[in-house]
Amino acid sequence: DDRTVKVWEAGSGRLLRTLEGHHRSVLSVAFDGTGQRLASGSYDNTVKVWEAGSGRLLRTLEGHQDIVRSVAFDGEGQRLASGSADNTVKVWEAGSGRLLRTLEGHQGYVRSVAFDGEGQRLASGSDDRTVKVWEAGSGRLLRTLEGHQGFVRSVAFDRRGRLASASEDGTIRFWNPETGECLLILFATKNGWVRFKPTGEYEAHGDLEGKFWHVIGLARYDPGELDEYMPELNLDATAVLPPGAA
Numbered sequence: 604d605d606r607t608v609k610v611w612e613a614g615s616g617r618l619l620r621t622l623e624g625h626h627r628s629v630l631s632v633a634f635d636g637t638g639q640r641l642a643s644g645s646y647d648n649t650v651k652v653w654e655a656g657s658g659r660l661l662r663t664l665e666g667h668q669d670i671v672r673s674v675a676f677d678g679e680g681q682r683l684a685s686g687s688a689d690n691t692v693k694v695w696e697a698g699s700g701r702l703l704r705t706l707e708g709h710q711g712y713v714r715s716v717a718f719d720g721e722g723q724r725l726a727s728g729s730d731d732r733t734v735k736v737w738e739a740g741s742g743r744l745l746r747t748l749e750g751h752q753g754f755v756r757s758v759a760f761d762r763r764g765r766l767a768s769a770s771e772d773g774t775i776r777f778w779n780p781e782t783g784e785c786l787l788i789l790f791a792t793k794n795g796w797v798r799f800k801p802t803g804e805y806e807a808h809g810d811l812e813g814k815f816w817h818v819i820g821l822a823r824y825d826p827g828e829l830d831e832y833m834p835e836l837n838l839d840a841t842a843v844l845p846p847g848a849a
Contacts, residue, residue, distance in 0.1 A: 604628045608643050610655065620658040624651055631673045635680030635697065642683055642697075644671030650685045652700065662700040666693055673715045677722035677739065684725055686713030692727045694742065704742040708735060711754075719760040724780060726766055728755030734768045736780045746783040750776060750801075 608622040608629055627646035634641050634655060641655045650664040650671055669688035676683050676697060683697040692706040692713055711730030718725050718739060725739040734748040734755055753771030760766055765786070766778040777787040789798045795809020 608632055608641070608653070610641070610658065622653050622658050622660070624660050625649070630671065633674045633676055635676040636678050637680055640680065640697065642674040642676065644674040644685055646670050650674055650683070650695070652683070652697065664695055664700050666702055667691070672713065675716045675718055677718040678720055679722060682722065682739065684716040684718065686716040686727055688712045690729070692716055692725070692737070694725070694739070706737055706742050708744055709733070714755065715757045717758045717760055719764055719780070720762055726758040726760065726780070728758040728768055730754045732770070734758055734766070734778070736766070748778055748783055748785070750785055
């Protein structure tokens with residue numbers, strides 16, 4: 604909210620530099636894959652690209668009509684994506700700042716964007732409760748992933764190309780972005796966790812074990828909405844969980 608970006612030495616906590624130039628609160632930052640550039644998105648509707656080593660402002664990317672909530676570089680640092688409260692995702696040429704394309708289709712604030720590891724796909728999460736998967740090169744919409752009962756706050760790809768989305772409904776969903784299939788749903792609290800598949804199997808651990816209806820209430824699902832998930836206790840979900848996710 605002080606309109607700055609600060610760069611720290613992670614090991615010691617020493618402040619290396621303060622980047623000044625945004626006119627309103629800064630909402631998101633991201634390094635490129637080499638660590639040489641840093642992007643920031645702001646309430647001032649702009650994206651700024653900085654030289655990470657010196658803190659020099661390289662360029663300001665303008666074009667969004669509202670707050671820029673999320674920024675992400677592709678793996679090679681060639682493209683930069685930005686998600687905005689104007690309901691769009693913009694893809695920029697990171698080196699020149701040239702706007703490559705605007706991705707339209709969300710019906711709400713875009714809160715998160717992420718490239719897959721190969722830079723071939725781009726995911727976006729929105730207040731319209733959906734995740735959209737785009738072909739990064741062309742901007743073509745590949746599929747819309749539906750199922751969350753609240754705003755989608757964050758999206759991320761793992762190294763194997765699987766996609767995770769986190770929502771205000773209290774759950775994390777794991778997807779196969781190739782097919783749009785929801786592989787697994789995870790809900791966790793400090794007292795335990797539940798994971799379940801859309802096929803009906805579920806498993807609970809900790810204080811939540813055997814108290815799955817409490818989880819439904821916490822996750823803000825409507826009464827009876829998850830009845831189809833209740834019948835079976837046998838769940839072999841390890842194959843679709845990222846290592847250490849449970």
